[in-house]
Amino acid sequence: MALSVGAASTLSFSSPLQFKFVPRRTLTSSNSPFPKKSTPISAFSSATPTISAPTAAGSTLSTDCVIVGAGISGLCTAQALQTRHQPHASDILVTEARDRVGGNITTVEKEGYDGYLWEEGPNSFQPSDAVLSMALDSGLQNDLVFGDADAPRFVYWNDKLRPVPSKLTDFPFFDLMSLPGKIRAGFGALGIRPPPSDREESVEEFVRRNLGDEVFERLIEPFCSGVYAGDPSKLSMKAAFGKVWKLEKNGGSIIGGTFKAIQDGKKNPKPPRDPRLPKLKGQTVGSFRKGLSMLPSAISSRLGTKVKLSWKLSSIQKLDQGYLLSYETPDGLMTVKAKSVILTVPSYVASNLLRPLSNDAADSLSNFYYPPVAAVTISYSKEAIRKECLIDGELKGFGQLHPRSQGVETLGTIYSSSLFPNRAPPGRVLLLNYIGGATNTGIVSKAEGELVKAVDRDLRKMLINRNAEEPLVLGVRIWPQAIPQFVIGHLDRLESARSALNKEGLKGIFLGGNYVAGVALGRCIEGAYESASEVSQFLSKFSYK
Template sequence: MSERDWLHVVKKICIIGSGITALARAWQLKQRGFDCVVLECSQHIGGAIQSFRSGPYLAEEGPNSIQVNSHQVDAFLRSVPGLEARTVVADDAAKKRFILRNGQAVAVPMGPLSALTTPLWSFAGKLRVLKEPFVKSLPPGIEESAADFVRRRLGDELYRYAINPLIGGIYAGDPEQLSLRYAFPKLYALEQNHGGMIRGALAKMRAARQNDAPPINKRIISFKDGLAELPQLLAQALGKAVHTGVCIKSIRRTQDGWQLDWNEHSHAYDELILTTPAHALPKLPLEPALQSALQALQTIDYPPVSVLSLAFKRAQIAHPLDGFGVLVPECEGRKILGVLFPSSLFSGRAPEDEALLTVFIGGERQPELAVPDTQALLAQVLPELQAILGVSGDPSFVHHKHWPRAIPQYKLGYGHTLAQMDRIEADHPGLKLAGNYRNGISLSYCIEAALA
C-alpha cells in the first residue's frame, strides 16, 4: 500500500501515554499529515524522562543522556522545533568509563593497546578473549542467556568484569535471566550473521568503509534543562494534539475502528496505539476480551530502582571524576549498581565548585535495597561512595526518585511474550502495542521503533 493510500485509509489516530514512544510517533504522524491525539491521564508528560531543577542543581530521575548512533535518531532530533538550540554534547570525558575491581575504579580499555595493558583483566582473561573468533556459533533455535553467551565466547572473567556490570547499568537486570536474543539483539546478530563478536565487528568496519552514505555523527547528548526538554518541546510542537489530565471512561472496538469516551465526550478513531507500560495496561477501561488478552503481558518483570542524585563540594571527593561513571560488578558485593558523573559530562548540573553524582540502587540484583525512604537510602549509599570514590562529609544537595517498577526485563522465553503481542494485534485490528517493553529499552531504540 502506498503512503497516499495509507493516508486515505487511516485518518484519525489515538495514542495513549506520553512517553518518548508516544510523542515521537505522534510527531512523525503529524509531519505526514495524519490527524492524531495523545492522551495522558496524569498532568505530566514524558513518562520516565523526568528532570528536576533546583537552583543550580539539575538531576535526572530516569535516563541521563541520549546516544545518537543512527541517522534516524539524528534526523528525528533535528526535526523537533527548537531542540537543536537547547542541545548540549557530552564532554570528551564521556568516552572514559570505569569498572570497579577489588574496590578500585579501573578505567575500561579504549583501544587494543590499552586492552593489553589494563589491570582490569588478568593475563589469562585477555588470552581467553583471543579464542573468541574460533568459538562455534549456537544454532538459531537455541535460546541463551546473556551471561551464558559471554562466558561461552569471552570467558568467565570478561563476563564478571565487563558484561555483568554493563548489564546492571543498562537493565538493572540479572544477566543469568536476560535473553541474549531479545535483550541484546545486536550481539545475537553478530554471532548469527558473522560467526562471532570479533568477526562481526570487523565485518561492520569493512562495510562502513565501503558504504557511500555519510558517516553518523555519533555523540552523547542532553539538553540545557535536562532530558525533559525533549518531551516538552515535542508536546509544544504537537500543540492541541496533546491532552493531559485526561479521564478515559471507556475504550471499545467498533465496526469501523475504536470509540473512546474521554473528558465527557465520545471520539471515534481509526487506530489506537497503547504506549503505557505493560504493568499499567490493566488500568485502562478496555473491553473484557482485550483486557483478558493483555493479562499475558503482566508476566513482564519490572524490578524497583531508586535513583539518588547527590552534590558534594569538589574537595570532598578524592576521585577525579574524569569519565562517564563507575559500574559495579555483582561479584564485588557492593550495595549500588553504579554511579554516574553528570556534572563531568554536561555543564549546568551543579555549581562550579561542586560535583553531582547519580547513584542507582536495586534492580534485579538487590530489589530490597531500592527503598522509597531517602534517609534509609542515604545510610546505604554514602559509605559506598566513600569506599569507591573517596567521598567524605554530607551532600549539599539530595534528590531521590523511587521507581517501584522501573525497567522491563527481556528474560528467557521473551519470544513467547512478543508473539502474544503480535496475536493481540491480529485479533484486534487497528490496535498497536508500543513502548520499551517491545523494541528495546534505550531512548534511541524507542525513537527508532516509533519511527519504523
C-alpha cells in the same frame, strides 16, 4: 535508564552516618536544609506546562490515530507521524493520564539551590541519527550538549576504580582484566569457543561461552546492572542485546559477524546522512542545555492542542471500522473515534486496557516484569573526591559501574557535573546514583534515609574520602516499577500479544514503548519512527465506508 513514575520524600544529613528523615510536604521552615518546592522542568524554554484546549463534555472527536501516553515514545511517534507521514496521519491525538508530558523523563531544579539541575529518570541518550533528527525537528539544534568522547568510564573491581577500554586498541593495556582473561576473550571472539546452544541463551550464558568468565564478571554483569537494573542470568541475549547476538548468528562468531556486517554495508550502503545532523567523534552521550525534559516539552509545544493532559483512558471499544475510546477528563467524560490506536503505556497498563478485547493479548502483556529502582542525587564538595580519582585535578569521566560481587549495593554512579555543563555550582560535584533492580527489590521497603546512607557508604569505599563532609541530598526518587526486563522468552511473549490482537481482528491497535523497542531512550525514539511507519502503512489502506 528508562523508568516509571514513583514517589519521593526529602531527607537531610546531620553526619555521614546519622540521618534525619523529613517528609517533603512538611518543609515549611525558612532554615530547612531543603527548598520548599522541587520543580520538574516540563516545558520547552519555560516552566509552563502544556495546556490542553478545553473540549465540550460528552462530545465525540474523530481522528486518524490516537496515541495513548505522552512519554518520549508517544510524543516522538506523534511527531514522526506529523513530520514524515502527514498525508496518511494528518489528524492525530496524544492523550496522557497525568498532568504533564515526558513520562519517565524527570528533569529537576530546586528553588533555592541555584546552579543545580539533575535527572531522576533517564539521564542521557546515545546520539544516534534518529535521536538527533528528532531533536532537530523539535527545534533544539542549538540546545544539544554532548559528553567528552575521551572521558573514561570506570568499573569498581578489587577495591579500585578501573578504566574500561573505550576502543579496541585500549584492550591490551587496561588492568580490569588479566592477561589470560584477555586471551580467552580474543580467541572466543574469533570463534574458538563452545558452539551455541539450541535454546535461547541468557546474557550470562552467551558471554561466558563466547568471551569467558572475566568479561562477564567484570564488564557485562555491571553493564547489565547499569542499563537494565537486571539479572544477566535471566536476561535474554537475543532480546536485550540483539545486535551482538546477530553477529554470532550471521557470521559464526562475533568477529566473523562484524566483518560480514561491514561487507553487507558496502554492498547495501545506507541512504545519505542528513547534512543537518552534527558530526560527532567517538562514543559519547548527549542531553540538552536544560536537561532531557526539553525534548518532550518542545514536541508537545509543537503539537499544541493535539496533546490532551489529564485524560485517563477507561475503555477501548471495537467498532465496525476503527475504535471508540472513552476518557475521564477535567471537562467530563469524552469519547474519541479513531482509525488506529498506539498504546505507548507500560505493558501492565496496556494489559488492563486490552483485557475486554483479548484475554490472550492481555495475559501475554501481564507477564513482563518491572523491578524497582531508586535514583539518589547527592552533591559533595570537590575536595571530597579522593586524589587518586582526579584527573588533572578534576573529576572526569562518564561514571562508574559496580559488579554485584564487589560488596557494593549501589548499581552505578553517574558523574553528572562532569558529563554535561551547568549541572552544579562551581566547587561542587553532582552524582546521580541508582540502587535496587532485579537483584535488590527490597529497596521499596526501605526509608529514603536508608537508601542515601547506603549510597554514601558505598561511595566512601570507592570515590569519596572517608572523612569527607556529609553530602547535600538533592533528591530521592523511588520508581516501584522501573525498567522492563528483557528476560528469556520476552520476544515470544511480545509476539504472542501481537498475534492475539490479530487473531481477534484488532487490526489498527499497535504496541509501543520501552518494553517493545528497548529500554534506552535512543531505542525508544528509534522505535517511535518504526511505529509511525507501521501506522502510516496501515492508514494508507484504511478508509471509512
